[in-house]
Amino acid sequence: MGGDSSLTPRSGFSTRAIHAGQKPDPSTGAVVTPIYQTSTYAQAALGKNQGFEYARTHNATRAALEGNLAALEGGRHGLCFASGLAATSTLIHTLSAGDHVVAGDNLYGGTYRQFSRVMSRFGVEFTFVPSADVDALERAFRPNTRFLYVETPTNPMMQLTDLAEVARRAHAHRIRVVVDNTFMTPYFQRPLELGCDVVLHSVTKYLNGHSDLIGGALITSDDELAEKLRFLQNAIGAVPGPMDCWLALRGTKTLAVRMERHDANARALAQLLAERLGPQRVFYPGLPSHPQHALAKRQATGFGGMISFVPGDGSLEAGRCVFDRFRLFTRAESLGGVESLVCHPASMTHASVPREARLAIGFADGLLRLSVGIEDLSDLRDDLVQALQAK
Numbered sequence: 050m051g052g053d054s055s056l057t058p059r060s061g062f063s064t065r066a067i068h069a070g071q072k073p074d075p076s077t078g079a080v081v082t083p084i085y086q087t088s089t090y091a092q093a094a095l096g097k098n099q100g101f102e103y104a105r106t107h108n109a110t111r112a113a114l115e116g117n118l119a120a121l122e123g124g125r126h127g128l129c130f131a132s133g134l135a136a137t138s139t140l141i142h143t144l145s146a147g148d149h150v151v152a153g154d155n156l157y158g159g160t161y162r163q164f165s166r167v168m169s170r171f172g173v174e175f176t177f178v179p180s181a182d183v184d185a186l187e188r189a190f191r192p193n194t195r196f197l198y199v200e201t202p203t204n205p206m207m208q209l210t211d212l213a214e215v216a217r218r219a220h221a222h223r224i225r226v227v228v229d230n231t232f233m234t235p236y237f238q239r240p241l242e243l244g245c246d247v248v249l250h251s252v253t254k255y256l257n258g259h260s261d262l263i264g265g266a267l268i269t270s271d272d273e274l275a276e277k278l279r280f281l282q283n284a285i286g287a288v289p290g291p292m293d294c295w296l297a298l299r300g301t302k303t304l305a306v307r308m309e310r311h312d313a314n315a316r317a318l319a320q321l322l323a324e325r326l327g328p329q330r331v332f333y334p335g336l337p338s339h340p341q342h343a344l345a346k347r348q349a350t351g352f353g354g355m356i357s358f359v360p361g362d363g364s365l366e367a368g369r370c371v372f373d374r375f376r377l378f379t380r381a382e383s384l385g386g387v388e389s390l391v392c393h394p395a396s397m398t399h400a401s402v403p404r405e406a407r408l409a410i411g412f413a414d415g416l417l418r419l420s421v422g423i424e425d426l427s428d429l430r431d432d433l434v435q436a437l438q439a440k
């Protein structure tokens with residue numbers, strides 16, 4: 050029959066990426082899961098349906114994507130949302146006023162904004178801590194702390210959190226560890242296998258990989274939490290449409306080959322940047338000069354496609370000169386697509402972060418961030434070299 054039913058617990062990553070959650074359509078045998086573009090389902094008689102009533106609650110295309118992502122992260126439950134931030138919002142809604150969250154201090158800007166300006170108004174408290182410092186994270190724990198929420202690597206400074214170690218310490222305080230795994234993807238890093246409790250994704254980025262949708266996901270093996278999340282997914286209603294789920298399913302089929310190429314291209318460009326600018330001005334966990342290179346090798350099987358670097362004297366002007374010269378790298382926010390992008394975080398993705406807070410973590414005014422795509426390396430290298438010749 051093929052599809053999902055042929056998977057075994059030992060099926061490899063690419064096999065799961067292509068088949069998990071998906072089996073030939075029962076009514077026609079269609080190999081690809083259809084786009085169930087419907088809002089409601091016919092009922093045979095009063096109280097009789099086929100398990101589908103209304104599409105906020107159940108959609109078979111979404112269920113296929115949820116099964117697929119759960120299999121890739123090695124979790125029992127997957128839940129998909131209309132965006133990464135919708136996933137974060139639904140997760141925080143499992144908490145109540147008076148609960149506390151310890152979070153990294155260098156989170157995705159939209160996550161920081163949601164915590165500090167939206168969720169805090171409902172009585173959930175947040176403490177922001179440098180997330181590479183495991184002792185500092187632990188010191189911030191309180192009796193009412195429910196979640197430790199981290200990204201590793203962080204954006205754009207590429208600092209890492211030792212996931213196995215924070216899971217051990219958080220669990221001693223009965224705190225759940227949530228990891229935003231958007232940058233590494235399950236192809237390189239699987240936080241649940243390292244003992245963490247919840248993985249969050251902006252599906253918008255590498256999982257979909259083609260820069261043509263906005264989506265989010267949560268994956269966990271915690272049955273109690275999954276039940277609350279399933280209730281809230283329906284009760285809050287920030288669900289993705291079937292077309293976007295179908296596109297994301299098409300994306301994950303090639304995740305392994307795309308990530309290999311993102312990683313290979315980024316390693317080469319990071320090396321080139323380190324040679325030209327000096328290693329202390331290039332932030333990439335794959336460089337031996339990265340202070341947490343050993344941890345990067347221990348908890349992940351690759352380094353990913355994201356690089357940050359500081360051109361010239363670090364000034365806005367030095368950054369602008371290089372930024373404006375790129376030809377093949379597109380100047381744009383976002384990341385994780387097949388095409389290479391360059392971003393100026395201080396004015397784009399991180400514009401809401403105060404300058405002093407940026408400078409304190411080495412995030413210079415002119416810092417640039419590359420999302421290295423899967424084009425031919427020689428073309429990417431040529432573009433980077435000519436952009437660096439800016440005066």
Ligand SMILES: *Cc1c(COP(=O)(O)O)cnc(C)c1O
Pocket residue numbers: 132133134135157159160200204229231232250251252253254263264265
């Ligand atoms: C983009 C992003 C998000 C937010 O996801 P959206 O899909 O844009 O809502 C969260 N975390 C990280 C690391 C991101 O890059």
